[in-house]
Amino acid sequence: MNSRTFFEKVALMREAQKDYFRTKSRDALRKSKALEAEIDHEIERVRAMGHTAPAQPQQPSLFSPTT
16 A cells, blocks of 8 residues: 555544444444554555654754753
8 A cells, every 4th residue: 555545544443433433333333443453554555565654853852951
């Protein structure tokens, strides 16, 4: 799955999650869980290839001394 497809799938997943919380219907829950499983599978597939999320830069602490 390329990054664009992943983005689109995550957007669909979020729509399904919002739909479920709005309606509490079984169909919405089923759709949401299916999309979540697809996303989880893709994350695990990419991690298995040795890819990890880029490290977030450290923000200085408000209380740390500055030089």
